[in-house]
Amino acid sequence: MKTEPVVMGIETSCDETGVGIVRGHELLADAVASSVDEHARFGGVVPEVASRAHLEAMVPTVQRALDDAGLALGDLDGIAVTAGPGLAGALMVGVGAAKAYSIATGVPLYGVNHLSAHIAVDTLENGPIPEPAIGLLVSGGHSTIMMVEDLAGKVTQLGASIDDAAGEAFDKVARLLGLPFPGGPYIDRAAKDGDRAFVEFPRGLSAPKDQERHRYDFSFSGLKTAVARWIEARRADGEDVPVNDVAAAFQEAVCDVLTRKAILAAKEHGVETILLGGGVAANSRLRGLAAERAEAAGLTLRYPRPKLCTDNGAMVAALGSHLVAAGVAPSRIDFPANSSMDVEVVSLANTL
Amino acid sequence: MRVLALDTSTSAVQAALVDLDGPAFEPELFLTAFRREVDGRGHVEKLGPFIEACLADAGRTVKDVDAVVAGVGPGPFTGLRVGMVTAAAFADGAGIPVYGVCSLDGIGGNTRGRALAATDARRKEIYWAVYEDGVREGEPQVGKPADLPETRADYAVGEGAAKYAAELPVPAEAGAVYPDLVKLVELAAPRLLSGAPSEQLTPLYLRRPDAQPAKGAVAPPARPASGA
Numbered sequence A: 001m002k003t004e005p006v007v008m009g010i011e012t013s014c015d016e017t018g019v020g021i022v023r024g025h026e027l028l029a030d031a032v033a034s035s036v037d038e039h040a041r042f043g044g045v046v047p048e049v050a051s052r053a054h055l056e057a058m059v060p061t062v063q064r065a066l067d068d069a070g071l072a073l074g075d076l077d078g079i080a081v082t083a084g085p086g087l088a089g090a091l092m093v094g095v096g097a098a099k100a101y102s103i104a105t106g107v108p109l110y111g112v113n114h115l116s117a118h119i120a121v122d123t124l125e126n127g128p129i130p131e132p133a134i135g136l137l138v139s140g141g142h143s144t145i146m147m148v149e150d151l152a153g154k155v156t157q158l159g160a161s162i163d164d165a166a167g168e169a170f171d172k173v174a175r176l177l178g179l180p181f182p183g184g185p186y187i188d189r190a191a192k193d194g195d196r197a198f199v200e201f202p203r204g205l206s207a208p209k210d211q212e213r214h215r216y217d218f219s220f221s222g223l224k225t226a227v228a229r230w231i232e233a234r235r236a237d238g239e240d241v242p243v244n245d246v247a248a249a250f251q252e253a254v255c256d257v258l259t260r261k262a263i264l265a266a267k268e269h270g271v272e273t274i275l276l277g278g279g280v281a282a283n284s285r286l287r288g289l290a291a292e293r294a295e296a297a298g299l300t301l302r303y304p305r306p307k308l309c310t311d312n313g314a315m316v317a318a319l320g321s322h323l324v325a326a327g328v329a330p331s332r333i334d335f336p337a338n339s340s341m342d343v344e345v346v347s348l349a350n351t352l
Numbered sequence B: 001m002r003v004l005a006l007d008t009s010t011s012a013v014q015a016a017l018v019d020l021d022g023p024a025f026e027p028e029l030f031l032t033a034f035r036r037e038v039d040g041r042g043h044v045e046k047l048g049p050f051i052e053a054c055l056a057d058a059g060r061t062v063k064d065v066d067a068v069v070a071g072v073g074p075g076p077f078t079g080l081r082v083g084m085v086t087a088a089a090f091a092d093g094a095g096i097p098v099y100g101v102c103s104l105d106g107i108g109g110n111t112r113g114r115a116l117a118a119t120d121a122r123r124k125e126i127y128w129a130v131y132e133d134g135v136r137e138g139e140p141q142v143g144k145p146a147d148l149p150e151t152r153a154d155y156a157v158g159e160g161a162a163k164y165a166a167e168l169p170v171p172a173e174a175g176a177v178y179p180d181l182v183k184l185v186e187l188a189a190p191r192l193l194s195g196a197p198s199e200q201l202t203p204l205y206l207r208r209p210d211a212q213p214a215k216g217a218v219a220p221p222a223r224p225a226s227g228a
C-alpha cells in the first residue's frame, strides 16, 4: 500500500499567516501567526498591515510547523498554497514563499483555492468527504453555498452573498453594540444570555420574489442597516440598548437564512451531506440550528472543530494532500496570485 | 562562492547568479546568469521562473548556491515583498544564509561624483538618497520630486529620476536605471565572505500603512503574550 502523502499548506489570504502539515487525513502541525490584534484598532483588516505581518511571520511559521510535525522540508510530497481568492498583496507573500520553497527543495507545488480548502479541512476531523456534498462556507470574506461533486476538481457555486459577507455583518453589528473586533465570538457569547425572538430582524433574499434569481444567495447589508436603525431609535427614545438581546436576535436572523438555504440546496440537488466551513462556522448557534434542521431533513451535517474553521494552513495542506492522492498535476511555477479566483478552480494545474 | 541575487524594489523583476571571490576588501565578482523584465505587476508570476532560468543558464542546481542577497527596498510594497519573501524562503529551503541590501545602493553605488539616486515610489513620489562617489549619505527618504531639499547633487539617476525629470531640481539621466544585482552582491561581500549569520529581512518601508483607526472601534481584551 502506498503511504499517505505528506503535504505542507501555506495560507496568507487575509490576516492569518498559516502553515499546516498533514499526512493523508492526519493533522501533523497547524502553526498560525495572526495579526488580528493589529487590525483591532482599525475595526477591520487593513491589507497593508496584514501583508507586512505575513512577510515577517512567513519563514518562522514554516519552521514552527516543521518542528511541530518533526519533519524536514525534504520529507514533503507536496507544498500547497492559497492562490486565491483573498487580499492581493497578502496572497502574494504566501505564493512567493511557496514557490521559493518548491524551487529550493524540488517538492511539487500546488496553487489551490481557499474556498475548497475550507471544505477539505473537514477531512482532518471526519475523514473522506462523501461526494456529492453541499458546502456552506461562511466567514468574514465569503458566504457561499458550494456544490462539491469532486473535491479534486469539480466544485461549483450555487449561491453567495450579493453584498456583505456574514462575518462582516457580525463585525459591523458588534461595533454598533460596543463589542470588540472581530465581532463573531463576542456576539456569540452575548447572544447566549439574550432572547432570539426579542425583535424580528429581516431575512435577506427570503421573499417569494427573490426565489427565482437569488434562490441560494444571501444579503446581509439590509440586516446590518436594520440593526443600526433599531439601535438608533431605541437611543433616541432615551432607552438602553439590551446588548445580549440584540446580539441574539441579529445572530438568529443570520443563522436562520444561512441554514435554511443550505438545507434547501441539499434537498433540491438530492445531496445528503452538508459541510460547514469558514470562521462563522465556529458560531455555536449556526452549528446548533444547522444540526437541528439537518436532522429534521434527514441530512448528515459535518463540521470541524472551531480552530479548523478559521483560516489556517492545515486546510490548505488538507486540500493539497487530497490533490496529491488523486494524482492531480502540480501547478506551473508561473501561476499568479488571484484575488478574485473563481470557486470552480480548485487548483491551478498544468493547464493554467 | 555562488550567490543568488534578487531585487523587486522597482518595476523591474530581477534575478541573477553572481560568482564571488575574496578578499572582502577587494572582491571579484562575475555575473553568470541574469534575468530582468520590466513589469510592475508581474513580480509573483515571474520571479520564480527567473530563478529557475538563471540556474539553467548557468548549468547549476540549487545545491550549487551558497547564499542569497536581496534588495530590501525602499520600493512599492507589494512587489518588494515578493522578492524579499522569495529570498527568505529560498534561503530557508536551501539551508543557506540570506542578506539584505538597500536597493537604492544598487543604483547609487555605481555613481561617481555627487549623485541623486531615485526610484518610483508611486503616488507621484520618489524614494531617494544622495551618493558621494558611490557612498550613500544618510538614510533613504520618500517625498514629492518638487519638494526635494537642497542636495547639491550634480545629476540624478534611476527610474524615479527619469520619470520626474521635469520636476526635479537636479538634471536627470533619461534612461531608466534599475538596482544592479552585482553591486548588491558586492555591498554584501563582507558578510558573504565572512560567513555572517543569516538575516531576518525587513523592508525599508519609509511610509506607514494608510489606515485610520476606526471611530468607535473597540480593542479586544488583552491576551496573554503566549497567544490564544
Ligand SMILES: [Zn+2]
Residues within 6 Å of the ligand: A114, A118, A139, A141, A278, A279, A310, A311
Ligand atoms: Zn477563509
